[in-house]
Amino acid sequence: AQTVTQSQPEMSVQEAETVTLSCTYDTSESNYYLFWYKQPPSRQMILVIRQEAYKQQNATENRFSVNFQKAAKSFSLKISDSQLGDTAMYFCAFNGRGAQKLVFGQGTRLTINP
């Protein structure tokens, strides 16, 4: 079974700094999808970024980018120029090509301080 591990339960940075959240996963598949979700205090789950494993290029969405290292099974999220509104829980998730469902990591609670 696939597993997803987020080794940083909590992180805290100052506004405008860059922060990187770590995620590793375990799979024997070669084709899969990876995601980062954000959950602010409102509890709503928001898709931040998506990466397809067969694409070499790292996905980017505005201030959010990923470092996808397929051989190392690592998928980290970098937030540049962090803002107070980035304060949230962040979840890494994996979906194998034939799995029909996402497997989530334990989450990282990120606090952006003014």
Place this chain on the structure above:
Amino acid sequence: DAGITQSPRHKVTETGTPVTLRCHQTENHRYMYWYRQDPGHGLRLIHYSYGVKDTDKGEVSDGYSVSRSKTEDFLLTLESATSSQTSVYFCAISPSQGWDGYTFGSGTRLTVV
């Protein structure tokens, strides 16, 4: 808003009582999911559906059942609620087995006393 609603948003119930949570979508997506969120565990899959009357178990399905009689509705039932089922429950939908990610409902906070 996304076309997925969960009801109720909050519920307090007593141990041993049955509870049903409802997920309703207007997106006509084939796949629907129920997850529970607990501190330190992230989101864990309870059950999912890949079509009307087609459901399968997730990793934490004990004590839960589901039904999907229409494309738009996916019901989660706690047959006899226990304190260990106190959690936040999320419904999610996807048109494509989750390859594009999910759209989530707003969650239901369930407290079993």
